[in-house]
Amino acid sequence: MREYSFEKSYAMLEKAKQWVPNGIYGPRTPAFLTYGSYPCFLTKGKGSHIWDVDGNEYIDYMCSFGTNIIGLCNEEVDAAAIEQMKKGDCFTLPSNRWNELAEAMVNQIKGQDWVVFAKNGSDVTTYATTIARAYTGKNKIILAEGAYHGSHYWCTHSSFGIPAEYNAHILYFHYNDMEELKRIIADNSGQIAGIMLTPHHHPATADQLMPAPGFYQELREICDREGMLMMIDDIRCGFRLHENGSHVYYNADPDLICFGKAMANGYPISAMTGKEIYKATAQGAFFTGTHYFSGVPMAAALTTLKVIVRDGVVDYVNQIGLELKQGMEQQALAAGLKISYTGPPAIPYMRFVEDQDFSVNRFFCGEAAKRGIFFHPHHNWFISGAHTREDIEKTLQVTEECFALTKKAFFE
Numbered sequence: 110m111r112e113y114s115f116e117k118s119y120a121m122l123e124k125a126k127q128w129v130p131n132g133i134y135g136p137r138t139p140a141f142l143t144y145g146s147y148p149c150f151l152t153k154g155k156g157s158h159i160w161d162v163d164g165n166e167y168i169d170y171m172c173s174f175g176t177n178i179i180g181l182c183n184e185e186v187d188a189a190a191i192e193q194m195k196k197g198d199c200f201t202l203p204s205n206r207w208n209e210l211a212e213a214m215v216n217q218i219k220g221q222d223w224v225v226f227a228k229n230g231s232d233v234t235t236y237a238t239t240i241a242r243a244y245t246g247k248n249k250i251i252l253a254e255g256a257y258h259g260s261h262y263w264c265t266h267s268s269f270g271i272p273a274e275y276n277a278h279i280l281y282f283h284y285n286d287m288e289e290l291k292r293i294i295a296d297n298s299g300q301i302a303g304i305m306l307t308p309h310h311h312p313a314t315a316d317q318l319m320p321a322p323g324f325y326q327e328l329r330e331i332c333d334r335e336g337m338l339m340m341i342d343d344i345r346c347g348f349r350l351h352e353n354g355s356h357v358y359y360n361a362d363p364d365l366i367c368f369g370k371a372m373a374n375g376y377p378i379s380a381m382t383g384k385e386i387y388k389a390t391a392q393g394a395f396f397t398g399t400h401y402f403s404g405v406p407m408a409a410a411l412t413t414l415k416v417i418v419r420d421g422v423v424d425y426v427n428q429i430g431l432e433l434k435q436g437m438e439q440q441a442l443a444a445g446l447k448i449s450y451t452g453p454p455a456i457p458y459m460r461f462v463e464d465q466d467f468s469v470n471r472f473f474c475g476e477a478a479k480r481g482i483f484f485h486p487h488h489n490w491f492i493s494g495a496h497t498r499e500d501i502e503k504t505l506q507v508t509e510e511c512f513a514l515t516k517k518a519f520f521e
């Protein structure tokens with residue numbers, strides 16, 4: 110199989126470094142991938158495929174870190190966005206898409222009565238903590254160790270340039286360790302505003318963990334007893350596990366839920382929903398951003414949500430994701446390689462067992478990228494409704510070759 114080369118990408122990266130710190134920052138930097146084996150810049154996308162500046166084509170299993178749920182340049186979503194764009198995007202007041210999307214979200218998300226809109230996931234995870242703190246009059250927030258809730262100071266994994274005071278009220282427990290959680294709650298009784306969890310545990314660089322049986326029922330009882338809020342961060346899983354919210358998939362009954370990423374198929378918008386009893390508190394909160402009110406992403410979200418339900422996208426992404434999982438597990442077994450492939454098939458996480466520093470996975474994913482398959486070596490992947498059976502077949506041809514190369518490079 111022909112291997113891709115990336116001359117234009119890396120030349121552009123050097124240029125970018127003249128004007129931008131590190132050229133590209135955040136998780137999109139090539140240093141976070143396998144340096145030299147991935148492109149740095151893309152030019153276009155369609156459905157599940159993306160093209161880089163050197164003209165190489167990929168089947169994309171990162172879906173822009175989850176946003177692309179029904180594929181890039183989806184014609185229905187783009188038509189709705191363009192229609193709104195022609196009328197205007199950012200107005201002095203909200204557009205008439207505001208009520209339409211608010212009603213659609215409240216109807217679609219089970220057990221939730223009101224909604225606010227913002228831009229990024231971090232905007233609404235932060236806002237959820239504001240509501241929990243204002244409602245309870247308490248400060249402490251419990252998180253699961255290793256979970257990601259955004260880049261804002263109270264929850265970022267970085268401490269670079271950030272005073273420690275910003276996360277002084279954050280307590281951590283190990284996901285699913287109910288005894289530890291109860292101990293933390295007892296030790297901080299009367300001081301906890303709430304707990305924020307992703308629907309299941311999907312940390313970067315570690316296996317995904319499903320909630321233990323009865324976890325959410327017990328957590329609900331604890332929250333009610335302690336007077337603390339249950340907040341679900343559905344920003345990454347949202348609309349890949351259940352069209353009415355991932356809490357339905359896991360039989361949880363949260364107070365507040367955060368959404369973003371897939372809800373508008375890549376157009377920039379996030380949302381937080383809440384139960385009726387918290388609405389009066391929300392009325393007192395200061396919550397705004399210049400672009401929070403723009404109409405185009407709202408038009409895109411309205412169509413995206415409709416298509417997800419109409420086309421049975423959730424079932425499809427899990428079915429086709431299962432085909433990829435089964436295929437890769439069989440190939441690894443046949444090659445005598447031990448992999449761990451965890452999480453729901455629509456957002457799988459794959460690593461090699463006994464690969465502490467990720468060098469094996471970085472090699473494997475780098476070889477796949479050079480052959481047109483865009484995985485990530487230490488982040489979960491995403492399946493979209495635009496991935497086809499042909500994509501999965503092509504992917505499995507490449508992964509078979511990459512497992513063989515990995516075996517040769519590390520285990521022979």
Ligand SMILES: Cc1ncc(COP(=O)(O)O)c(C=O)c1O
Binds near residue numbers: 228232260344
């Ligand atoms: C679970 C989760 N929460 C919050 C966020 C933050 O969202 P954003 O990057 O849009 O601020 C992310 C982003 O990856 C996420 O995966």
